[in-house]
Amino acid sequence: MVESPENSGNENSSGGEEQSSFRLVLWPRIVELWITGVLIVFFVVRVLGSQTARVILSRFGFHPVP
């Protein structure tokens, strides 16, 4: 795995309780959601939507929308 850079994640955390809650709870979920979204769209568009996948799926009786 990639080693962490020395100075990342050292953001100033003295921004108040609301900001702290955003940073600790909501922001990590947003980050995860973004990556998950990109992965899902990639899988649907580039993998399932590819010609190879269409050929394989059609053998099992699935016919994705052209």
Added chain:
Amino acid sequence: MTALAAVIANLILLVAAFGFGSLLGSLIPQSFSLLDRFAIKLLGGLGFLGTILFCIGQVWFSRFAIILVLLLGVLLALASSAKAARELRAAPIKSNLRALPALIVTIVLLITAVGGLAEPVGDIKMDEIAYHLLGPKVWLRNAIIRPVVDEAYTAFPAVVEVQYAALMSLGGQRAPGFFAVIGLFSILLIAASLALRSGLSSPGAWWTAALIITMPVLYRGTFGGFVDVIYSAFVLAALRVAFDARRPAHFVLFGLFAGFAMDTKYTGLIAAVLLVICLFLLAAFAQDLEKKIPLKHLRIASAAAIAVAAPWYLRNWLLLGCPIYPPPPILWRFFPVKYLSPEAILHFHASVLKAGAGMGRDPWSLLMLPFHFTFHPANFLNGAGGIGLVPLALGPFGLFSRRRDAFAPGLWFFALLQTVAWFFTEQEARFLIHVYVLAAIFGVWGWTYVVKTAPKLGPALSALAVACSILYGLFMIGSARLDDLHAVVSSAFEEKRMQQEIPFLASFSYLNKESSVSKVLVLEPRLPTYYLDKSYLKPIGRWGEHSLPEANNLDQILSELPRLQISHIMDVREEGGSFRLPQHSANLMLVFQSNNQRVFAVD
């Protein structure tokens, strides 16, 4: 020639490039590490070697001349080897190798090395056949470097193509294909140098290398004669030097790399201007006094860039009428050019605009570019396979995490300027390779940020994004090179592929073997004359180039065959078309015919 000759020719060229690169030692900033110096010397050497070969080739481009230049480079390499050995001994010995990314890099380099030994095939739609290899072959045959007037693209800056010529001369037709290994190696080195300078650790640099080498679009720019990877490596080297330049000598080095980019592709003109603008703006807004760059230094850099690029553009101006040939719409009214009519120039630019339309030029398309590149890359010319998931999935977090860093804003600012310029000029996927490299660096930064910021699912999700990018890229690269790999290991398959993919092979074989053939008249504008080993005359080229004043008048050309020293005529019939000459003509004797192809001997 055998595959071994191709490999040896490339090794000689590599050593010679290092030799010429060693001349740059005194221009490199002291703060540069051993890796930085290695990358700069290799790339600088390739730029110098190409420029020297080009300048000498204007008057003398025989095999002997090429060997002399390469020998000089090898001698310089030997002379500097003692110093290099001392530097290596002085460097701290620690293994920075990371097994998994190193394995990925090795696999792709091996595919490239083996696949690069395949004999070039394809029709004139392949740029490799149309001009990247045609120019070098004709230059060697004529022992002088001149634009091939029936193929306007051979007037492009050609710092890589002149090295293809040197490789062909020493190692045969397969040797330029193997050069892709040198191209990939160069861009990996400079990418690692930038990644480390941006603050990434050694494993981070390795993962950057693994991500960029498995980007199908980047890989597309390295084989099949394409010069985009070397071009992008020059731009990245200029960027690497620019942001650490303090003394005038450093700015000379920056200017040299900007000049080498201009020597490789016309798009280098845009990149060089953007680099200077970027540096000027960053310096103007820098709060640190040390980073304020005197205007004098930017003038030094510009002078170095112009000096190193001048031979190519002056040659075009003197021989063809315009420094940029075919001339862009802004220039063609001021520079009347030879061999191309205004209609042909307009047709050429209409084709370029159509091919480079991408997914539109409106502001919405610009905003959606990262998504289009990730999910619909094939909509851009040569974009099939894309750049993987990492730039979109993790890159934004890398940008965010490095927003207060001193080096990163310069990188992304240049990437932004370059992307906007590309968007409004020609949206060909290969032309933006240096930006993909920067995107990969920010992607790896994003990975480190996500692992820390979202420790619950972040590590798994980001690892999945990296794995998907690399595996998909490997699949696409493997598929693209499958036939090349097969051709190298099976001579029967190679023969079959040549029969299938080289148009009118039978006529080319006849003309190449027949000793009475001295000069061939080629009547079909889209005939790939790369496969012809003999001198030829093509009155009309594929872009409407007129290499003879009477090009449109076949009867007049036929009446002047003795004056033109034509010994044979190759007449072919494209699908649905007709022959240009009747089967029985006065003073012409049909000596060979096959499917849709005829060869006449001139009485």
